[in-house]
Amino acid sequence: MKALVTGGTGTLGRLVVPRLQEAGCDVRILSRQGRDGRGDIEFLTGDLASGVGVQAAVQGAEIIVHCAGGKKGDGDKARRLVQAASRAGTRHLVYISVVGADRIPISSGIDRAMFGYFESKLAAERGVADSGLPWTTLRVTQLYESMLMLVHQMARLPVVPVPAGWRFQPIDGCEVADRLVELALGAPAGLVPDLGGPRVYEMAELVRSYLQTRGMHRLVLPIWLPGNAARVFRAGANLAPDQAVGRLSWEDFLAAGTSSPMASTSAGT
Ligand SMILES: NC(=O)c1ccc[n+]([C@@H]2O[C@H](COP(=O)([O-])OP(=O)(O)OC[C@H]3O[C@@H](n4cnc5c(N)ncnc54)[C@H](OP(=O)(O)O)[C@@H]3O)[C@@H](O)[C@H]2O)c1
Known part of the structure; x- marks a missing residue:
């Protein structure tokens, strides 16, 4: 296949690739940077923002697992991918989205500045669902690996500002990759149930446990963020407490020697 x-x-994609290979798939990667193929992985250069190289990358791919994304513009990226995949006759397009994509209202410039990411994920979801291709979309909460990078950056400051009332339900990237590959190899299923980590944490708790693991001392300062989207976020629109199916805890993730963000992202491709 x-x-x-x-x-x-990327963080998630590099966990997906070896799992697809273990399942017997012949895997290629689309990346903006030209790279030499490694082992039996083929790298194809292309940019979903401009469309350059995308048709060649999808040609002959029976399954596409669409993990490329950024802070903004994911709707347009998905649209370009879908157009190329439709021409190529892809049999299954699998998309990774975020819990809350459909629940964070964007009604002002402030909302968009802080939460435009969710808006673009929803636009991408719609592009995939309306593509006419057989599709599956999985919404997940934030990965431990990404959360680690975030708190690592925040902890560089002598005083760490943390949005008051923000909560997260992070999940192990390996568990997300396992599920994505399971879905990719199965029949197209549309929008499947969300995937969330085992526990909901106050953001300040995530920061403090990181600081503790690293033996660092910082003042954690709650800050109040304005806007409608921030209010809905505080109400838990990014959480999936009924789908708390992740097994590895944040504390175990930190203790597993991945308390440096580089350690958690250096494996794989
Ligand atoms: N991480 C999370 O907590 C989380 C949670 C929920 C959903 N998601 C979603 O999961 C997906 C993967 O997230 P991630 O954390 O793995 O992201 P990441 O580490 O930032 O990696 C982003 C990937 O997207 C590729 N990419 C970005 N712009 C591109 C473009 N214009 N054309 C082609 N490739 C492009 C990059 O490839 P090159 O740099 O090699 O070109 C890179 O491999 C994203 O869609 C994200 O929204 C992530």
Whole structure:
């Protein structure tokens, strides 16, 4: 089975690639940077923002696992991918989205500045669902690996500002990758149940446990963020407490020697 992983060089994609290979797939990766193929992985250069190289990348791929994404513009990226995949006759397009994509209202410039990411994920979801291609979309909460990078950056400051009332339900990237690959190899299923980590944490708790693991001392300062989207976020629109199916805890993730963000992202491709 030929599979294309967009974003196969990213935090999640690099966990998806080896799992697809273990399942017997012939894997290629779409990346903006030209790279030499490694082992039996083929790298194809392309940019979903401009469309350059995308048609060649999808050609012949029976499955596409679409993990490429950024802070903004994911709707347009998905649209370009879908157009190319439709021409290529892809048999299954699998998309990774975020819990809350459909629940965070964007009604002002402030909302968009802080939460435009969710808006673009919803636009991408719609592009996939309306593509006419057989599709599956999985919404997940934030990955431990990404949360770690975030708190690592925040902890560089002598005083760490933390949005008051924000909560997260982070999940192990490996568990997300397992589920994505299971879905990719199965029949197209549309929008499947969300996937969330085992526990909901106050953001300040996540920061403090990181500081503790690293033996760092910082003042954690709650800040109040304005806007309608921030209010809905405080109400838990990014959480999936009924789908708390992740097994590895944040504390175990930190204790497993991944308390440096580089350690958690250096594996794989
Ligand atoms: N991480 C999370 O907590 C989380 C939670 C829910 C959903 N998601 C979703 O999961 C997906 C993967 O997230 P991630 O954390 O793995 O992201 P990431 O580490 O930032 O990686 C992003 C990937 O997207 C590729 N990419 C970005 N712009 C591209 C473009 N214009 N054309 C082609 N490739 C492009 C990058 O490839 P190159 O740099 O090699 O071109 C890279 O491999 C995203 O859609 C994200 O929204 C992530």
